[in-house]
Amino acid sequence: MMLRLTFRTGWTVAIFAGQLGAFALCAAGEAEADKSPPAVPARIEFNRDVRPILADNCFLCHGPDQNRRKADLRLDIRDDALKAEAFVPGKPSESELVARVESADPAEIMPPPRSNKKLDARQKEILRRWVGQGAQYQRHWSYEKPVKAEIPAGQNAIDVLVGRRLDALGMKPAPEADRRTLIRRLSFDLIGLPPTPEEVSAFVADTAPGAYERLVDRLLANPHYGERMALGWLDVVRFADTIGYHSDNPRNIWPYRDWVIRSFNDNKPFDRFTVEQIAGDLMPGATTETRVGSAFNRLLLTTEEGGAQPRDYESRMLTDRVRAIGAAWLGQTTGCAQCHDHKFDPFTMRDFYSLGAFFADIQEPIIGRREDGMIVASAEEEKTLARLDAAVAEARKRLDAVARELDAAQTQWEADVARYAITLPELGRDSKASPAEKGTATAVQAALTKTAGVRNRREREVIRSYFRDRITPLYPAERAAYAQAEQARREFAERLPRCLVSVHTEHPRTVRILPRGNWMNETGEIVKPALPHYLSQPEHSGRALTRLDLALWLVSRDNPLTARTVMNRLWKQFFGQGLSRQLDDLGAQGEPPANPALLDWLACEFMDSGWNGKHMVRILVTSNTYRQSSTATPEVLAADPLNRELARQNAYRIDAELVRDNALAIAGLLVTKIGGPSVKPYQPEGYWENLNFPPRHYVADTGDAEHRRGLYTWWQRTFLHPSLLAFDAPSREECTAERTRSNIPQQALVLLNDPTYVEAARAFAARILRECAGRPEDRLTRAWQLALQRTPRPPELATVTKLLAQHLKDYRAHPDAARALISIGVAPAPAGIDPAELAAWTHVARVLLNLHETITRS
């Protein structure tokens, strides 16, 4: 059947869609809450109960990988298992599988002791009961198309589906969080910045119906929304400013980052967002915008290392790209299929290399420096560029009109040079020419020694331009006009941003299956681009597939994985963890979602809405589930320690970039400009000392660039800015669906001692003193409002008042120390404030910026 995909921008692409799979989703029933050990369910379900046991313990030797298969037995396909007489459905006592897992004999027991795997009593009972109930299989949940649950009209589907499980488990949702917590949570989640005290009080005071929804709409329309949403996507596609391997040199790529931000702000439908990235150059009506999106294909690691072999890196780049598609869209771990068929999922080596073959048409150097990339000009700049191009053409025309006479004169001059053995003036003994001029003249002189007939193009050109620039007096106006037009064009173009993008070649690289992943082995079969065989796909009647086909398939209804993968990640942004906790693996070794109906509903709604991101975000954040308090009662904590059932919100530390943004915003230092080249904030001396080829010297930016948001920080893959690294920002060498969230001493050192935070503390202090004259208590209240959007509690006031007095006394006694502290940073120290007072308040501000609560979204 023919499927028409229409994007809301109006372009339509027809693709052939295969028959829709007729699999009914086997509704997963109630999974157990995280209690240990849960009772064995009366009715066993393969996907929920059995598959995890088999996948973790058996598939390694009795699964999809035929090279590792033992005893000619595979347990992942029912027919094969039956044929091998692994079990007799309905008769556990006659079943070899049951006998072997229950055996006490080390020679008999499965899994064997040498595997270091062991089944517990519950797992054994599950297998016995499953065989007893007929040993029914289910297709892995994520390979089935998602099915949308019926939701009563007018209700939020999230609340309905979460509520059903809570009812079944006898649990109650937490009460709604207070308004201050809600606006703080929403602000961090939607724009990545804290609310101002004024915004908080306005929201608290707005008791009219729909106040919350209006707040959500306002934040969704805020241009910082795109920045906030970009954080996760930039991790997952591994966006960075440098190439990654060895010398880790820079490359031109930042316009892609701005493209991502813009896409989120414009609410570009996710299908369109996908196609532009994978095939923005191949789309009908490709534009500068769509081509910048196609920079996605260039985000991988590359090398300039001497001795690196092209075929080696061709293979590394292919595998890098396959892993990226797997991570960003499919939620599949594909990396192992580089060397062998996946041991747990049906993803084969052929799938792996065929997927990689989609990218064989991308023009790029395999080894060495990246090209400068495409000019990325604004519409205005495009116009200027076109005007300058026209001027060059016009000047050229006029020069060409007199070319014959100039060339004749040049021939005459060349003959003179040869006849009289003339040395060019720049090379004369008393020449005052610059080294560059001498260099040019040397090249010309050398070219002139050759007879005209054997000169190459480059030599002809240097002679010609030298003659026209330096020798001939003929047609000065024409020559000057041309030179000026060219120079104007060059100078303008040099200032324009550039970006690596995808450029298609008609002569793609040959892609072979590499036996055991070995790039030196060229005996493997040649493969063409193809979609993973185990997922339903459009009929394309033997037509050669392109990146455009891949992109369209990723966001087609045929694909059961993309919408789930994206929604699972989105869920993490608003709840701190995915519905399936394994964001990067929805395959057999991942974790089935605790609430499969909910993930499926979100996936379906996402597709039904035309892949409308803001629509989904709105549904998430307006749900009562999202609006719950994150404080858990001891009973809830005991019943569901990991909060799989969502009877509360979660509290967690904000992301690395936001830790910085938050401090700068509180201090009033944050420069809110959106986009542009990456910036270099303060960085410890010597942090780049282990870089080489060439050695790098970090020069921190000054002025506004010093106080930009964290996501604009120069992303040096091998040495990511240490304050981002301390808070778990990934190096982006590999796709990262899931940042770890650690709590380590380096975080304390950054917040206490990094000049960025010391400067922020001083600016925050000055702000308090400036904005609030009066008693210290009033000022402290203002400080609390700015940092935490609440009033201080009495014990807090007592602690800080004492601290302030102590520091004030110290600095009055040591004014030099006060001046030293308040001069840290580039932001000018305010005039008219007593240095001792400012220094003492800097400490108070610093304490506030260091609080756990300040960097926590609850």
Next chain:
Amino acid sequence: MNERFDRAGVPLDRRAFLGRSAHGLGTVALASLLSPSLLRAGPENPAAHEPALTLPRQARRVIWLTMAGGPSQFETFDPKPGLARAAGQPMPESFTRGQQLAQLQGERLVCLPPLFRFRTYGKNGTEISELLPHIGSIIDEICLIRSMTTEAINHDPAHMFMNTGSQIAGRPSMGAWVTYGLGSEAENLPGFVVMVSTGKGRSPQPIAARQWSSGFLPGRYQGVPVRGQGEAVHYLSRPRGVSRDQQAADVAAIRALNHNHDSVAHDPEIAVRIAQYEMAFRMQTGVPELTDLRGESARTLALYGCQPGDGSFASNCLLARRMAERGVRFIQLYHRDWDHHSLLREELPLRCREIDQACAALILDLKRRGMLEETLVVWTGEFGRTPMSQSNKGPVGRDHHNKAMSMWLAGAGVKPGFVLGATDELGYAAVENVCTVHDLHATMLHQLGIDHNAFRVKFQGLDARLTGVEGAKVIKDILV
């Protein structure tokens, strides 16, 4: 909240780590983090019942000396008279056909004889290069492996492979694995410390921070770079104008406010945050105390051949001993200047001089203090070098090579005065007792009391191990 680990860094799915036991090693790691003395006060092997920790523990810590760039085995530890005899002759194609080459791709392959003489040292008359007389003098303390191999042939992937057992970025480094498994005994220093020294060579290797990354393990297991010169740990110094007492007052206030907030928020993460601030504050004294060499005797300084604060590899060796004394679990020292594509004859003696005495001093010093028997010292590059000459980069050198390299180990139950393995006549490939990087990792873990097969963490659906999925063997022959 983290998806794979709880706040203590213990995997939420315990099956993923060390089987089904209720007392995973991660618990030990947490205990040591929150209160290092807990671990010290406990039994020698607090988790001996764990499947991965059933082995007797010989090593309490590791000092790993990384010679980045790939030292030539032909001028250090692998004497090859056969190669000397073949000097100037073409390398037989039977050796090189179908093999990976780096910068010699497409070049004429000619045998380059060893450029320096070998001398015999020790009880067994072991031959090593004249460039390493100090290491020669302790040859009876170390165990030489002449049959090490690796998979990668370019620096960056080769370092990744040596450090993480994988050529793909994002895996935990061995120091992270070890600290994750065993925790730290250090009171006021990180459990995994990295120091990099740059010799006076021409093209020091770039060393990426990923070489000491914690990968998918919690961030607290990442290596902390400590610098021999300048600020020892980034952001360790107080801001100017802030006294130690003032810093202490601020940290105390932060603690009080965090504590107060906990009474409202009931968030267990807050207790961890408080503990981390205390650790950070202790590091602010612990690190300067570590790097202050004034307490070291003139004799010790002379033994290592270093001046306090010179940032040299020798200084770092002395600091490594001091870290070992202070309970640091994994200490990795880099020397960056071993990539001799050219100027091998000119540069190598200088580089050897920068490390020879220091390596020997470290072994002697540890031994003198009774610490060698519980400290595993490993010396290795990321790959070896070719028996063929390279002359397309200036005066003669050798190219990268992954079929053979030499390395040595000492201490912690490794056979002293022993040589394992051999290469073929021309030194092209390891042929006897061939060892892999995975074998080396398995052996290190073995000496630390960890069964490498059982030591795993679930990542992207797989049981990830330091020793990979291909299988690895403990190199039993080199163990006492």
